[in-house]
Amino acid sequence: MVRRRTLFGQVLHYGLLIVVLAVMVGPLVWMLRVSLLDKTVSLTAQNLLSASITVANFTDLFAQSDLARYLFNSAFVASVVTLGNILFCVMVGYVLARRQTWPSRILFATVVIVMMIPVHIVIIPLYLICLKGGIYDTYWALILPFLINPVGIFLAKQYIESIPPSMEEAARVDGASELRILFRIVMPLCKPAIAVLAVLAFITNWNSFLFPFILTSSEDLRTLPVALALLQGHQAIDWQHLMAGSTVAVLPVLVLFFVMQRQVVSGITAGGIKQ
Amino acid sequence: MRNTTMTRYTKLLILTLSLCTIAAAAHSKTTIEWWQFWTDPAIAPTIDSLVREFEQQNPDIDVKVTNLTWANGHEKIVIGFASGSGPDVVELGSDWIAQFAANGHIADISEDVAEDSAAFQGWGMSTYEGRVYAAPWILGTRVLFINRDLLTQAGYDTSWLPVSLPQFYEAIARIDSLGRPDGIYGWGSNTAEKHRLYKKYMPFFWTYGAQLFTDDGEYCVISSTKAVDALKDYKWISDDYGYVANQRGIEDAFLDGRIGVILSGDWLLKRIEIEKRKINFATTLFPGPGYPGRSFMGGEFLAVNENTDHREEALKFIRFMTSPKNQIRFCKANRSSNPSSLEAQADPFFSEDINRLTFIKQIKLAKHPPVDPDWVYIEDEIERAVEDALFGQGLPATALHEAQIRITKIKEE
Amino acid sequence: MKSRSLTAALFASPWTVSFILFWTFPLLYSFWMGFTDYQLLSRHAPQFVGFDNYRALLGDRDFIASLKNTFIFVGGTIPVTTVVSLVLALLVNREFRGRGFFRSAYFLPWVTSMVVVALIFTNLFERGGYVAMLAQMVGFEPPVNGFLYDRGTALYAIMAMDIWMAVGYYMLIFLAGLKAIPDELYEAAEIAGASSWRQFTSITLPMLRPVALFILVINSIKSFQVFVEIFVMTKGKFDTSTVVYFIYETGLQTQFKFGYASAAAYVLFVIIGVFSILQFALMRRRQAAW
Structure with a gap:
């Protein structure tokens, strides 16, 4: 649909785009600016525009707080969960895509149902399971329940269904084991889907707050969002440092998003759900 | 004879055993x-x-x-x-x-x-x-922190400090009249924050002579005239002279010289010292009829x-x-x-x-509040009454009356 | 053949285990807890109390208030989010220079952590903050103590933030929907001499209906569970407590009343369930009608 536009129409269009841009990106720019502001300076508009830039807030945080530890926790947990998601979602998605038996159909139905179940209502039993299972306040509590996720299975299944099974069948005739078929044939063919579900899993887990917050209590196990939320109520924290910490929490995801933009977008439009 | 030998052996045995125990204890x-x-x-x-x-x-x-x-x-x-x-x-x-x-x-x-x-x-x-x-x-506990410079600007002597409630209220009012446009407020008032808001009201409550329960602990009397008066006055200074923010926000504004008087704890002394804040302040006891008043502990x-x-x-x-x-x-x-x-x-x-x-x-x-396993619930009710009176539609008297009914119910259960 | 079934079962086991351990069991467990007086601190074993918890919930004004706030939240954010995201989708749908850039930029809030967004807006909503300044510019008197410290504005401020955060995401879904509309329809309309507005109302909107309903479903499931922003910004004060916040406060703070909190969770579960089923039924009927 190509239509000719008047100059006026174009100006109006760009004007609108830029206004929306300011609204959508403004708060994030504000965060970045405050994180680079001297901590003794107040946050007036004038200071934000004219005061010099310093990275002292960042160096302070790394030197005087456990920010490095929180960063590690976030990265570690999100990475392990992402790897788990890649492996397990493709594995299960493969079975669901290729087998038309009734157990497989029932299993797929459970995946779809769980996609619709609100997670927050199981916080109490999940808390108790972790407590009684002895994994409360350990990395396990941050990882185990999230290693596999219905959205990932759904994405993997849809994708695998779009690949003709001829290569797998050929390998099977050659006597390859199912495990070998999964890792040597299915996984490589699924690369695009894997990229999508990996990015989504990583971003979701990196940003996750409620579950890390309630399933751990040690300072050593805090992820960035938890640390930031708890830092806020603290006596001696100023906005400059808080925003520096926030920037650290946001930057990796923004970078990842820009690098993997296409995958994020296609994942969202295909699977449709992010927690 | 035999008996004595036995005793001797027994004694020896006991001695050895106890020595062993001591030695073992020393090691473990x-x-x-x-x-x-x-x-x-x-x-x-x-x-x-x-x-x-x-x-x-x-x-x-x-x-x-x-x-x-x-x-x-x-x-x-x-x-x-x-x-x-x-x-x-x-x-x-x-x-x-x-x-x-x-x-x-x-x-x-x-x-x-x-x-x-x-x-x-x-x-x-x-x-x-x-x-x-x-x-x-x-x-x-909590005491009054007063900005001396603002006090002097409001026309008080350099060494003057309030010792009665009327003096305290007047000082707040006079500092507040120095000017809102410049961001000067008389009093730092807590916003609704769990466990914090009611603790600011209680010094007024106690200083006005109100009680939570009758002396025998039998009945809740939180809506007594004295308690209502205390809440009315607390609401009045909060509405008319109050800079309402969370504890941190109040302290920040006080240290920036924008609030005349706040009620705060010893952590603020530590903060002033550690951050090397240049503020001309004084601390003083909570004033009251029969100076000083009762603070929260x-x-x-x-x-x-x-x-x-x-x-x-x-x-x-x-x-x-x-x-x-x-x-x-x-x-x-x-x-x-x-x-x-x-x-x-x-x-x-x-x-x-x-x-x-x-x-x-x-x-x-x-x-201090009563030592009662139900205190968490009672505290909630008091806090809600203060919150209702300060930030909601509730009148001090009705808010406290409602709290009284609910606390009585909690005690009955 | 037998061994293939076995391998399949083995491959599927991560989900089977996870489904049983982290979904079925918790759901049954909390269903049971909802009928007991289970409290973590108490020394006696949980006792069956029938519908006591559910009855108590109906008389608990904190719960009723949080239910009301949740409904306001859902009812207020969803229509606005849907309309705004559709407008944004239309804005970036046509061909123009920098289209990719604008799309990504509008999407940024969604990839940002909710905790960080809530922290940023806590400041922006403060007295004398940027939102107050903007409000004054358009002639609206901001609340004296800041938007989050006022019963009349706190919940709406948080809702506005949520809309800001979500529109980029739903914009993407609408874009996918727009792409799926066949160009021929517009070409035919053009030939018939239909105005742009006419094309929009008689082609674009009807064709987007399934997407809009899909958005409605996932957005309501998500919105019914609002928690993080409440925790970070107001701790449920100033009439902002929501059901999930209520569950957190009664179940996982000072009291640890697992039984009571589980009952509250089930009420929410049923509400969301009914909503989703209604919406699905609606979607199916509409689809059948076409």
């Missing part, structure tokens, strides 16, 4: 676990060196320290006790003692601390149904796990930590905290510093 070390909340860089090294010193004095005891945070320490203690993996010694805020005592999680130590009762302050906060469940360690206590295998060692450790000498060491390192030991309170560190002295004086004239 006892480890006690302690959960505590002091983690900021100013105080952590002192906690550490106190523990090392205790271990040196008691070579047969090892202390394993676990740090808790205010954000979720309470949760961790609850889980610890509920799952049977609680520590031997635990630091508890005064608000929590009743809950743990009533559920049988912390030990009755009445006999063990009987001899200390005259030497320390704060027992009232750890006595539940006539029995003592924790030893007072560090006490806290709370404290940090040390309790022993009911199910510990090392009760004696735990008590020994508590005695060590709460000894006057070590309390002073702690308070000096923390710059501002108030000791529960009367001997420590008399130390020049407190008596020779005018602001620290204000706190010590106020503590002696402060009240």
Whole structure:
């Protein structure tokens, strides 16, 4: 649909785009600016525009707080969960895509149902399971329940269904084991889907707050969002440092998003759900 | 003859056995676990060196320290006790003692601390149904912080401080009239923050002579005329002269010289010192009819796990930590905290510093909430009444009346 | 054949285990807890109390208030989010220079952590903050103590933030929907001389209906569970407590009343369930009609 536009129409269009841009990106720019502001300076508009830039807030945080530890926790947990998601979602998605038996159909139905179940209502039993299972306040509590996720299975299944099974069948005739078929044939063919579900899993887990917050209590196990939320109520924290910490929490995801933009977008439009 | 030989042998046997036991005891070390909340860089090294010193004095005891945070320490203690993996010694805020005592999680130590009762302050906060469940360690209260420069600008003498409620209210009003356009407010008023808001109202409540319960503890009388008057006046200064923000926001604005008077705790002294804030301020006792008035008191206590295998060692450790000498060491390192030991309170560190002295004086004239496992619910109701009157549609009288009905219901259940 | 079934079962086991351990069991467990007086601190074992918890919930004004706030939240954010995201989708749908850039930029809030977003807006909503300044510019008197410290504005401020955060995401879904509309329809309309507005109302909107309903479903499931922003920004004060916040406060703070909190969770579960089923039924009927 190509239509000719008047100059006026174009100006109006760009004007609108830029206004929306300011609204959508403004708060994030504000965060970045405050994180680079001297901590003794107040946050007036004038200071934000004219005061010099310093990275002292960042160096302070790394030197005087456990920010490095929180960063590690976030990265570690999100990475392990992402790897788990890649492996397990493709594995299960493969079975669901290729087998038309009734157990497989029932299993797929459970995946779809769980996609619709609100997670927050199981916080109490999940808390108790972790407590009684002895994994409360350990990395396990941050990882185990999230290693596999219905959205990932759904994405993997849809994708695998779009690949003709001829290569797998050929390998099977050659006597390859199912495990070998999964890792040597299915996984490589699924690369695009894997990229999508990996990015989504990583971003979701990196940003996750409620579950890390309630399933751990040690300072050593805090992820960035938890640390930031708890830092806020603290006596001696100023906005400059808080925003520096926030920037650290946001930057990796923004970078990842820009690098993997296409995958994020296609994942969202295909699977449709992010927690 | 035979009898004597027997006795001799028996004696020898007993001697040998007891020697063996002593030797064995000397070799096997006892480890006690302690959960505590002091983690900021100013105080952590002192906690550490106190523990090392205790271990040196008691070579047969090892202390394993676990740090808790205010954000979720309470949760961790609850889980610890509920799952049977609680520590031997635990630091508890005064608000929590009743809950743990009533559920049988912390030990009755009445006999063990009987001899200390005259030497320390704060027992009232750890006595539940006539029995003592924790030893007072560090006490806290709130006093008035006043910006002297604003006071002078409002026309007061450089050494003047309010000693009665009318003077206090007038000072707030006069400072406030210096000008809102410049962002000057008379009074720093807390917004609705759990556990914080009602603590600011209680000094008014008590100073006006109101009571939560009748003297026999039978009936809730929180909507008495005195209580309503207190809430009306609290609402009045908050509405007319108040800079309403959270505790941190109020303190920031006060330190920036924008608020005349705030009610705050000793942590603010520490903050002013550490951040080297240049502010000309004074601290003074909460004013009242029959000066001074009654402020709010709370404290940090040390309790022993009911199910510990090392009760004696735990008590020994508590005695060590709460000894006057070590309390002073702690308070000096923390710059501002108030000791529960009367001997420590008399130390020049407190008596020779005018602001620290204000706190010590106020503590002696402060009240604490009843030690009641239902206090968490009662507190909620009081807080809601204050919140309703200050920020909602509720009138002070009706808000308190409603709280009274609900608290009576809580007590009945 | 037998061994293939076995391998399949083995491959599927991560989900089977996870489904049983982290979904079925918790759901049954909390269903049971909802009928007991289970409290973590208490020394006696949980006792069956029948419908006591559910009855108490009906008389608990905190719960009723949080239910009301949740409904306001859902009812207020969803229509606005849907309309705004559709407008944004239309804005970036046509061909123009920098289209990719604008799309990504509008999407940024969604990839940002909710905690960070809530922290940023806590400041922006403060007294004398940027939102107050903007409000004054358009002639609206901001609340004296800041938007989050006022019963009349706190919940709406949080809702506005949520809309800001979500529109980029739903914009993407609408874009996918727009792409799926066949060009021929517009070409035919063009030939018939239909105005742009006419094309929009008689082609674009009807064709987007399934997408809009899909958005409605996932957005309501998500919105019914609002928690993080409440925790960070107001701790449920100033009339902002929501059901999930209520569950957190009664179940996982001072009281640890697992039984009571589980009952509250089930009420929410049923509400969301009914909503989703209704919406699905609606979607199916509409689809059948075409």
